[in-house]
Amino acid sequence: MIDGFFINPILALRWKNPKSHIDRIADLGGKNLIVQWTSGHGRSFYPSQTYGQDWDANWLTTCLEAAEDYQIDVWLGLDSCYTTTEWHYDKMMQSYLQRCQITATELSVLYQDVTSFCGFYIPIQLDQPVKKIGVGFLREVAQFCHELGYSVSCSATIPCPHLIGLHYEANTNDREWIGRSKRLRNLWRRSWQHAVDESQLDLLIINDSLGLSTKSDLEDDLLYLQRTKKWVSHSLHAKNKEFPQLPADAQIGFTYHDLSVISRSTADVPIRKNADQLGRKADTVGQFLQQRCLIDGQVVSVLDTRFPIKSAQNQWQEDADWMTGLYVGAESLRYAVTGKPEAADFARQSWEALHKLSNISGKPGVVARYYLPEVEGKLGEGRKRWHRNNNGVYWIGDISRDQLSGHIFGLATYFDHVATDVEKEIIRTDVEAITDLIIENQMMAIDLDGQPCIHGNFWVSPLFALSFLKSAYHITQKDSYQDKYLELVNPHYFLGHALQAARISSNPFFQHYHQDSPLYHLLIYEDDTELRQQIRRICHYLYNDTHRHGNAYLMIDQSIAHPESDSGQKAVAELYKFQIENLNVLRWDQQARVSLKDRDLPHPIRTSLAYILAERNHLPNGQGSYLPIEHRPPKEFGWNYYVGEEARRAPGHPGYHGIHVQYSGVDYLLAYWMSRYHSLVG
Template identity: 25%
Template sequence: MQKHLLLSLLLLTGVTFTHAQVQPVYKDKPYLQDFSIKYYADTTQSSLKQVASDRNGIIQMLAKEGLRHTSAGQFLYPGKVVPDRNYRYMKDKNISAIISYQDQLVYLTDQVVFSNAWAGTLFSKHSLPNAKLFAGGKDFAFLISDGASLELIKDSKSLWNGKLPDDSVIGLAFQGNANQFWILGNKSVYKVGVQDKRLTKVLSGTDFTAFDIASKESKIVIGTVDGYISLDIPTGKQTGSMNRKLPATKITAVKEVNGKVWFGSDMGAFALRADGKFDYYFGERWLPGNAVIDIAKGPKNSVLVLSTKGLGQIQFKSMTLEEKAKHFDQQVRLRHIRNGFNSQLTGLTHGDLSTGFTEDSDNDGLWTAMYLGGQIFRYAATKDPDALQNCRESMDAMERLFTVNPVAGFPARSFERSGHINELHDIERWQHSPEKEWDWKATTSSDEVIGHIFAFGAAAELVDDPKIKKQAIMLIDTVMSHIVKNNMYLIDYDGKPTQWGKWHPDYVNSFPTNVGDRKLNSSNIVAMLQTAYHFTKKEKYKAKAFELMNKHGYYENMMRPMSIIGRAPEDADEHAKHMSDGWNHSDDEMYFLGYWGLYRYALNDTLKASYKKQIIDHWQAERPEKEGAWNIFTAVTGTKDFDLNESVWYLREHPMDLIDWVIKNSHRKDIEKLEPNFRKQTTKEVLPPDERPVQRHNGNMFNLDRTGGNGSGEHSAGDIWLLPYWMGRYLGIISAPQK
């Protein structure tokens, strides 16, 4: 969630233009990738209050019941908040607050300020038995408060006592460059100098909740129940008005960490970016609970966000995109391979990865084709033998879709061991295989077929393994022969076309010209026929492609601009109306997968130039989504402009945690919402991937919320992230890691 202004991304991240290469290239240098390690508290035994850490990396929390620390915990495998018994002789201390002072843990009790650092020599007495707040100044001077009174102490000596005239104390902070303490009340801000010991009122207000000194000690940021304000320290005046354009306005904590101001709220945490916008950390992707109590600097460039339900340690790790790819490759191989397919992990109990199972899908062939495509590009770019072996295994799974069922040339949606179908509610789709103990899923869709042809074409072209090349060409020929022989239909076990496997003119041209399916099916079938001709050289494929384009208007259908695509007219049939009730993002996925073969294997240069215009026209419509995959597919045409910055943004900002946690953004006041529209674009600007629900490329990137099944499944990075990254590497628009 380390956001970068897209306008300056060229400079910040090393996108360069060279004379030798027309297209821009992203130089893969390390960036800061954020992810969270969570520690859950037993809320029946710990009412958490504060968090702090020291130079040794020790994280300690204060609960009403005593000190707590973290147990176990790593990325995706949460730890616990447990009682801290390390210093057993502290058990009798009535600790009321904890801070990090000079990078050491320091405690406040009803009698003293003390620490186990400095050989235990810090033991400074005070006279406020109900003390609950303190802040450290220079040379072990501390300002202490019980909410009503204030006392400045050093070496057990009381240097000053005082009270706010008409307010209660709720926060303390020290400004080092002026050697003075700042005091936050419910409705006022005061300061007191260590030297002059003069209490001065600086600001009046209402409903203050938290504050901190920020911007190299030049301003104070003050949270309220309805936004935040800033106080300029040199002038002592408020700068600007109340800022309410926030992810959440009820501020519960304010803390500057590593030069960035962080806010806690009743709806998660957020950090102020240099561009004035916010990085939002909501839900269990980041935090055990959303009611934030405290924020503190953590070990190794991390930020500690304490909530009522535990601790979220948000870490910022330097990594390259290739290192992120290695992490995601392991994620896929460990948890998302089923019978060679790229599968979803589902049935999780609250994000516990050990409780899940890989699930068959209507689109096993499609998701696997997209993962396979990524591995093909990976192998083409690196010659990595692991990538080649991944290709072999996925190719074998794809081939078995054709052999597990008895229909010649027909790819099943999926297959599974017999008995499995008894657990399923869609038994009609499942058929018994001629292979004993196996069942296969029927009703294969057009999005399956375009996925197959995309991956097989890429394999036939780019993998220098003779067996895979031969296998890929055979499978292209197998399915396309079936379609051509059956009059441009995909014929199922019952002798009838499947619901969506229809490319015959009677079906395609039955749609009004402004309904997307007419354009989509035309584009897909021409791409598939071209791919088949390119690799088999069988004239029937070339002839059929020209017949559809010239005789049946498929070329005209394809070249129709995206700007006219919309709802079917009133006099259209119900099917056309149903198919055009809004923008279909699955169609986008089918288009762009098809563009590989449409452009790459064009039948002549004239068509290739036309296809380029078609692809770029579509991409222009997609640009608001900043969809990394569609941008990089567009780069196949060689165009200079395909939003490389946004593509890199997509790859960087994609969360490492791909679990389906509850996500909420619709309440936010820092986003500009749009009226309902055909494209289903909810906001003026798309949110970063790590702030929105995890979804495949056939989802709407403008989805704001995910409300059901918290932690119930984990997505595979195979199709979501690895495909666009490795395609970018193969095309040369993303470099190998740079020193």
């Protein structure tokens, strides 16, 4: 029995008649509502004296007043996220605490006479088990809100043991795994009981986001935790799911918008009061890319601004296939969100380039990295070099897994959101040729001469393989692809190795690099409950690492897998901080030298910047520090950054491809339109 629901404020903005939704919630037996957050990124969903209000829609007041009629209790979420930069440089959470206090104060004044407003909800995920800093933060927030006369609630996510050795199966018959799980669960319970006692928290919402708990586990949690109200949160993503009867004060559904009877239609869009800062940046990047970074629909991802785009100095673009695929994905999602013909036109233009890249080699299934009608100089040697087809067109061979991941990302997203019936048939033909060749060669990409490509072995990146096969089946509905997928997805096989690969790596670049494109469509397409749960586990383990590196792309994936988390808003924070001017390395260099003189910047940031700019010749202990997105050097896909990567290079290397390079900005466009499509931003 579900007693209430979480509400996503971005989706609630679309409600033409908020009262009708409260009526519906009451009909479903809802007695409790939690609005996930009410402020974030310097903006609010209520009339604020401190923050900007982007939307001309006072739906929050309407919801609160309608809830009064049904005696529904409404908990209002505070500030949306504790950012990655704060995680590194404000460990005591003082900045986030201050934002929560501002939001709580303003809400208490605005809605003090509305009886349905019963308390505040803290929307961020604290470390699990909760640590000393988290306990101190809860104590300060709760004390402040209690002084305002309101209760306080937060979520406690049940943890999963870290993966060590070969323990990646979570096998219920593995006694060592079971023992580790029980010890961690007991530690988690003790930590939260201590947090409740220290903070006087009024309500604790137990969240089993990975779905690994039995009914008896949850009953033991509820029995152990005392001196506070206890709710249990359940995902409503799975259809026709039966929820266990538990001795909880309430059971809450996450989220109301996932109910099958609720439409996520974008037809009812509120009017903006202020300009869309993130959208303006996307428009600027998109216009520049169209004007300066395209050749025959292919994305020129590394542009030397000293020379024309078609010059010999800019002709080698070995990552064009990857970036073009991701760009097709971004424009396809843009079209799905806005319905603008321009977005479909841009997506189609670059999809046609993907189609040519799929076929230009002349051998079915051999995909090119890039092609040009003319090439200056020698064709090169080795596997990764120029070839010339029978029509006289030059193309770069030796395709790799990452290129193919972007390729299939673009084809799948275009197929879902833009393609005509005729185009879908073309995409099916291309995907069949590529997939058949890979399967015929034991899950390896093959070059023109029939030999394996250097980085084409999918056994090295099992998550790539699974996502590729799932996407191929989705597009073609060819049973042999699903059969191969089910063969490899066995936990003892590719799925197990994918779980292993999701652990924190000694080389974070390759960990992120191997996951940068495939996870999204695997999350979107897999509807088998058990398999989807395992894929969500992979995402969970990846996020435990990548959130500290500011990888917005994987943060968005995490928010799709675990919408109850604050990962999506962490990603949005990165988008707000993303300086599109810094896609030009020379512009970044100039700005970084100004930042060096800013004594308010944390010392580790200035130290790393000084090393990158050759203002110092060594790093403390030979290690770098976290550089926030607005300060770090740009690159082709900026979300692949990891903490301290500057230590891998000699001092004085501000860019990966030289000081005069301009990058395309596909990384920003993709993350922005994914965020729009999945309702992380309005």
